[in-house]
Amino acid sequence: MPLGGNGLKGAPGVRRNEPNSGMRLMIVLTAVSVVLFTFGARESSSGGVFTTIRGAVSVVTTPVRYLGVAITAPFQGLGNVFSNLTANQETLSDLKAENEKLKAENSKLQESQKTAERLESLLALQSTYNLTSVAARVISGPTDSWSQSVTIDKGTTSGLAVGMAVTDSNGVLGQITECGATSATVRLITDENSGVSCMIQSTRAQGMLQGSADGSLQLTLVSVDQTVKVGDNVVTSGLGGVYPKGLPVGKVTSVSKSDGALYYDIDVQPLASTSTAEEVLVITSLDEDQKASSEDISSADAQDTTTSASSASSDSSADSSASTGE
Amino acid sequence: MQVNDSNRRRRSIGRLGLACLVLQLALAPNIGIADGRINFALVFAAYVALTTGGRTGVLCGFLGGLAFDLCTTGPFGLMTLLLTVGSFVLGMEDRNRIAEDLSGSITIFMIVSFIVTLVYHLAMFLVGQASSFYDVFVLRTLPTFGLTAVAFLPFALVGSHGSGAPLSSIRGGAGPVRRRPGKFDLGNL
Numbered sequence: 244m245p246l247g248g249n250g251l252k253g254a255p256g257v258r259r260n261e262p263n264s265g266m267r268l269m270i271v272l273t274a275v276s277v278v279l280f281t282f283g284a285r286e287s288s289s290g291g292v293f294t295t296i297r298g299a300v301s302v303v304t305t306p307v308r309y310l311g312v313a314i315t316a317p318f319q320g321l322g323n324v325f326s327n328l329t330a331n332q333e334t335l336s337d338l339k340a341e342n343e344k345l346k347a348e349n350s351k352l353q354e355s356q357k358t359a360e361r362l363e364s365l366l367a368l369q370s371t372y373n374l375t376s377v378a379a380r381v382i383s384g385p386t387d388s389w390s391q392s393v394t395i396d397k398g399t400t401s402g403l404a405v406g407m408a409v410t411d412s413n414g415v416l417g418q419i420t421e422c423g424a425t426s427a428t429v430r431l432i433t434d435e436n437s438g439v440s441c442m443i444q445s446t447r448a449q450g451m452l453q454g455s456a457d458g459s460l461q462l463t464l465v466s467v468d469q470t471v472k473v474g475d476n477v478v479t480s481g482l483g484g485v486y487p488k489g490l491p492v493g494k495v496t497s498v499s500k501s502d503g504a505l506y507y508d509i510d511v512q513p514l515a516s517t518s519t520a521e522e523v524l525v526i527t528s529l530d531e532d533q534k535a536s537s538e539d540i541s542s543a544d545a546q547d548t549t550t551s552a553s554s555a556s557s558d559s560s561a562d563s564s565a566s567t568g569e
Numbered sequence: 570m571q572v573n574d575s576n577r578r579r580r581s582i583g584r585l586g587l588a589c590l591v592l593q594l595a596l597a598p599n600i601g602i603a604d605g606r607i608n609f610a611l612v613f614a615a616y617v618a619l620t621t622g623g624r625t626g627v628l629c630g631f632l633g634g635l636a637f638d639l640c641t642t643g644p645f646g647l648m649t650l651l652l653t654v655g656s657f658v659l660g661m662e663d664r665n666r667i668a669e670d671l672s673g674s675i676t677i678f679m680i681v682s683f684i685v686t687l688v689y690h691l692a693m694f695l696v697g698q699a700s701s702f703y704d705v706f707v708l709r710t711l712p713t714f715g716l717t718a719v720a721f722l723p724f725a726l727v728g729s730h731g732s733g734a735p736l737s738s739i740r741g742g743a744g745p746v747r748r749r750p751g752k753f754d755l756g757n758l
Contacts, residue, residue, distance in 0.1 A: 265627035269657040272631040276650035279638075283645025284696070293645045300639045304594050311595025 361522050364412030369524055372487060372533075374410075376524040377401050382426065384518075391434040391458065395523060398423045406485060408526045414491035414514035415439065415479060416523055427525075431517045432492070433458045440482035440535075441492055446470045449480055449543045452492060452511060460493060462509040466546055469507075471498050477511050481535035482543060487526060488533055582617055582629060589613035590636055604704075605712020607720045610637035611682055614652045615659055616724045619667045619674050622660025630656025647692055651685045667728040675725055679718055686714045 283293050362378075369376055379395040397403055399422055409416045409429045417437065421428040430437055437454040441462060448469035450462045465471060475495040481488025493511040500507055535543075593609040600607060610633040618626035634652030638645050659681055666674045687710050694705045 265622075265624040265657055265660065268624045269627045269653060272627060272653045273650060276631070276634070276646045276653055279635075279646030280644060280650060281646075283638075286645075297639055297642075297645075304640065307591055307594040308598065311599055314595065315599035 358522070361412055365522055365524055368410065368412050372490060373530070374487065374524060374526050375528045375530070376410075376526045377403065379403075379409075379427075379523050379525055381521050381523060390436075391431040391454065391517070392417070392420065393429050393431065393520065395427050395429060395525070396425070397525065398425045398427050400424050402527055403427050403525050404527075408486045408490075409523050410490060410526065411515045411520045411523050413516060414493065415486060416515040416517060416520055418485060419525065429523070432513060432515070433460060433517050439486060439492065440480045441477050442480040443469070443471055443495070444476040444478045445472075446475070447542065449482070449546050450506075450509070452477065458517075460511040460513055462495070462511050463506060465507045465509060467500050467505060467507055469546070471495060471507055471509060473498055480543070481533065481539060484529065484534055487529050488535055488539070578621070578625075582621070582625070585616065586613055586629070586633070586636075589633070590640075593637065593640060600716070602712040602716060603708040605709060605714075605716050607716045608637065608648075608686070608713060609720065610634060610648065610652060611655070611685060611717055612721045612724055614656045615678050615682065615721060616667070616728060618656040618658075618660035619678065619725075620665045620728055622662060622664060622666075626656045626660030627653060630654075643689075643693060644696060648689060651689055655681050655685045665728075667725055671725060671729040674729075675722070678721055678725070682717055682721070683714050686710050686717065 279293075286293055365378065368374070377397055379397040379401075381393045382396045383394040385392050393416075395409070403419060403422050405419050405422050407419045409419060415432055417429040417431040417434070418439075419427045420430040431454070432439055432452065433454040435454050435456050437452075439452040440449070441452040442449045443462075443465070446469055448465050448471060450465035452460055452462050454460060462477060473495050477492045477495060479486035479488060479490040479492060491514050493513045495509055496512045497510040498507055499509075589609040589612060592607075597607045597609060614626070614630035614633040617629040621629075630652040631649055633656075634649035637648040637652070641648075659677065666677075687706075690699075690705045690710045690713070693699060693709075694702060699705045699709070
């Protein structure tokens with residue numbers, strides 16, 4: 244049966260046996276192909292000449308492949324459109340279920356990312372202040388309405404003890420008040436019974452940071468002859484030997500002074516996330532340079548003395564005014 | 570006067586080969602139906618065989634198959650073998666069939682293309698690359714054949730309207746192409 248328009252055999256256009264018909268070349272190249280196929284099939288999976296050549300070709304042609312992907316990427320969605328149009332209810336249900344699953348996984352991964360970021364911040368804080376500390380996780384919030392405290396998942400078995408300072412990645416969080424074998428209770432700095440020796444970072448004015456029932460912080464005992472401004476950073480002073488010196492605590496949000504008062508009324512916004520902290524560092528010991536130096540103690544005493552002198556002076560003025568009937 | 574400019578012919582074939590190689594690398598992996606992908610090596614080999622034929626067609630079939638084997642992960646030398654034989658069959662008449670008989674050229678291309686695609690995928694099936702003949706035939710052979718056939722049509726149309734002349738008219742004094750109806754002339758249907 245003829246294949247071409249004029250047939251293969253005996254047709255005028257067919258010149259199978261003529262020099263240019265390519266019969267001999269076809270036989271030779273077919274033989275070469277068979278040899279290639281045979282050697283290619285015998286080549287071990289671990290590699291060989293053909294694998295190497297293919298690898299080289301792949302490397303060389305990679306830019307062209309990327310180009311193809313870039314060009315066809317905008318059109319890839321067209322296939323999905325047609326698939327969606329013809330998708331049956333079962334497929335759609337499966338896709339919805341898969342979508343829900345992926346959403347849940349995505350949420351989980353985002354949570355993991357945030358946790359990692361918080362831990363990185365903690366590590367940065369530990370590194371910055373050269374803290375000897377143990378990392379712990381907050382496992383519960385306040386157990387009653389009378390105290391502002393959290394429970395962490397480490398205790399005496401991890402080297403923790405009552406009185407140790409606790410900080411999160413932003414700043415001072417509180418102090419351990421109870422310590423079990425595997426958990427500890429941390430009194431937050433916002434607790435009414437909490438008190439932390441602090442100072443204004445810029446002016447080194449010393450004071451006592453105290454919590455309150457409404458969760459706000461007040462920096463007390465800062466003499467009015469000191470300079471305090473809104474926005475000043477409040478850091479630990481190191482007095483008392485519980486908190487390392489210079490650890491960030493909060494920012495001054497308001498400064499006021501009553502007539503005749505010896506101390507400022509200073510409100511402080513805590514830096515630590517006292518209500519949402521999840522990972523914390525428990526400072527297990529302080530180096531000598533993290534404790535308040537004798538100069539710091541002298542400076543604090545001097546401020547107190549000055550305040551006392553001012554107080555005595557104003558008292559005597561008041562007494563004299565009273566005696567003179569003013 | 571037509572001049573037998575073999576260098577010009579080689580350049581034309583080279584440019585076509587390069588274009589098909591780029592298409593094979595850039596376009597074929599990104600356009601598919603089921604597991605089928607366009608075989609631009611087959612398109613190239615068939616086009617050269619149908620427009621030039623002879624030894625040139627066979628050589629281009631061999632080189633096209635070799636390039637295909639190098640760019641894919643299938644058995645090495647298999648497409649080389651198939652395109653060498655296929656190009657010989659397509660180019661047996663040693664004339665520009667596309668210009669003279671477009672429908673017949675397309676038809677014979679379809680036949681050879683289907684056989685080449687089927688044999689290639691059957692060979693893959695036999696060497697254990699697939700576990701089901703249904704998958705091989707329905708999901709691979711037929712889509713590949715269909716896509717390749719569609720991809721060949723623009724080449725054939727261009728080749729039949731003078732743009733393909735560089736590959737045909739430069740063949741030693743062929744002169745103006747006279748269209749003649751072939752056995753597979755779809756226009757007569």
